[in-house]
Amino acid sequence: MKTVDEKLTDLRRSFHRDPEVGFSEVRTKAKVAQQLRAFGVEMHEGIGVVGVLRSGGGNRTIGLRVDMDALPIWKSSFHDYISKNDGVMHACGHDGHMTMLLGAAEILANEPDFDSKVVIIFQPNEEHGLGARAMIDGGLLDRFPLDEVYAIHSLPGAPLGELFTRVGQICTSESLFDIEIRGQGGHASMPHVGVEAITVRAEIVQALQTIVSRKLAPRCGAVVSATEFLTNGQRNVLPETARLNGDVRTRLAQDRQDVECFMRQIVDGIAAAHGVGATVAFNTGSIETIDAPGPTEAMIQASRNAGLDTIPDRPPMSCSEDFAHFCAAVPECFLLLGNGTERPYIQPLHASDCDFNDALLPIGAVFLAQLVRDRLPKKRAT
Numbered sequence: 016m017k018t019v020d021e022k023l024t025d026l027r028r029s030f031h032r033d034p035e036v037g038f039s040e041v042r043t044k045a046k047v048a049q050q051l052r053a054f055g056v057e058m059h060e061g062i063g064v065v066g067v068l069r070s071g072g073g074n075r076t077i078g079l080r081v082d083m084d085a086l087p088i089w090k091s092s093f094h095d096y097i098s099k100n101d102g103v104m105h106a107c108g109h110d111g112h113m114t115m116l117l118g119a120a121e122i123l124a125n126e127p128d129f130d131s132k133v134v135i136i137f138q139p140n141e142e143h144g145l146g147a148r149a150m151i152d153g154g155l156l157d158r159f160p161l162d163e164v165y166a167i168h169s170l171p172g173a174p175l176g177e178l179f180t181r182v183g184q185i186c187t188s189e190s191l192f193d194i195e196i197r198g199q200g201g202h203a204s205m206p207h208v209g210v211e212a213i214t215v216r217a218e219i220v221q222a223l224q225t226i227v228s229r230k231l232a233p234r235c236g237a238v239v240s241a242t243e244f245l246t247n248g249q250r251n252v253l254p255e256t257a258r259l260n261g262d263v264r265t266r267l268a269q270d271r272q273d274v275e276c277f278m279r280q281i282v283d284g285i286a287a288a289h290g291v292g293a294t295v296a297f298n299t300g301s302i303e304t305i306d307a308p309g310p311t312e313a314m315i316q317a318s319r320n321a322g323l324d325t326i327p328d329r330p331p332m333s334c335s336e337d338f339a340h341f342c343a344a345v346p347e348c349f350l351l352l353g354n355g356t357e358r359p360y361i362q363p364l365h366a367s368d369c370d371f372n373d374a375l376l377p378i379g380a381v382f383l384a385q386l387v388r389d390r391l392p393k394k395r396a397t
Contacts, residue, residue: 023118023376026050028096030110031371034085034103037140038149043083043113047137050117054124056135062149064137065159068123071394073131077387078164078345079119080338081112082141091367092359107364108169108354111371111379113137115167118380119387129391134159144189144300147340156344163310164347165386166338167379169371172361173353176378178318179329180350182311186304187236187264188271189335190297194219194282197292200248200255211253213246215289219259222281230277236266237274238333264333268303301335307346314348317389321382323352334364352379 017025035043044064051058057067063083090097090104098104120135136155140146170179196219198210220241227237241261248254265271275297286293311327318325329351341347352375354360360372 020377024373027114031105034105037084040083040139054121062153066135068133070127071130075131077390078134078161080136080166081116082109106369108371115379119383122384130394131391144337147337161345164345166349168351169354170351171354175355177324177353179326181329182308186336188303189301190263190299193296194259195294196257200253212257216257226277237270238264301337302339304336304339306348310346310348317386321385
């Protein structure tokens, strides 16, 4: 008979073999639902999957949320559980996150020694910053009101099972920009006849870098990156239109608003100087993740009760999390668990050879169960 650790490993690897991208997690949802039913957990399917564990008559409710989606990345690993779906893989640990929460659900279902309710949330489409808002807009928090909610994420390169968090801002926002330039194309041998868009685009790229270096406060943590460039030009045809796409990360909402304002000023000014048209679309998918003091302090205590080494003042990270939309509605804490310091567990998130450390699965499952037991009243003896 397999041990609990072996069962968790098998489950995680089954998720890893069959990854699905955001809002297409059909088989993933079915597998999660199957596991919850096997544990006897009340289960609700919709945009995501929600399980409810009730014990006693207490009126407090704690939420635990994990992400389900994979990334459109071609695998480069060679282990025996690699993705069978070409061009898609779990490269951000979501396979492990689901497994840890399912492990905690089984522990709590088998030993419901708490007097209240636990809502376990399996969320789609975290990577594009759309899943949390979709679930909330779909009535999740109206149907399952939460007193507090927690989310967990693996951290490659950190000691196995070491826990990291902080009160206040822990993850940046993510905004995507799309700049369209409309000029006059023509023959590559006669650039003076029109105003081709590619030169204007290059000037805008350079000018955008002055936003962080010259317009925002030093050490503010903002990042402005141009990531994609598309034109309708050819090797001997000057482009008439060009699109410049990119990514913005900020720690403060005011900096995010300032970046958008400065970006529009720069694009409008350069376009006017060259006599071309330009438009800017600036859309924020994930807002800043702000850990509330109460849940964060409680989580730190629970991690110590579970015997985990705990770093309670981790510096903010430049990555984003759409769990931030939960934190705007419910007191919450986002935390990270070390994935290990050996290869392949040090490979960065979103790398084609990133892998979750199966040794972390029982650690995370036990910790999440401990967190619930610490945050909910004990069931009274009868």
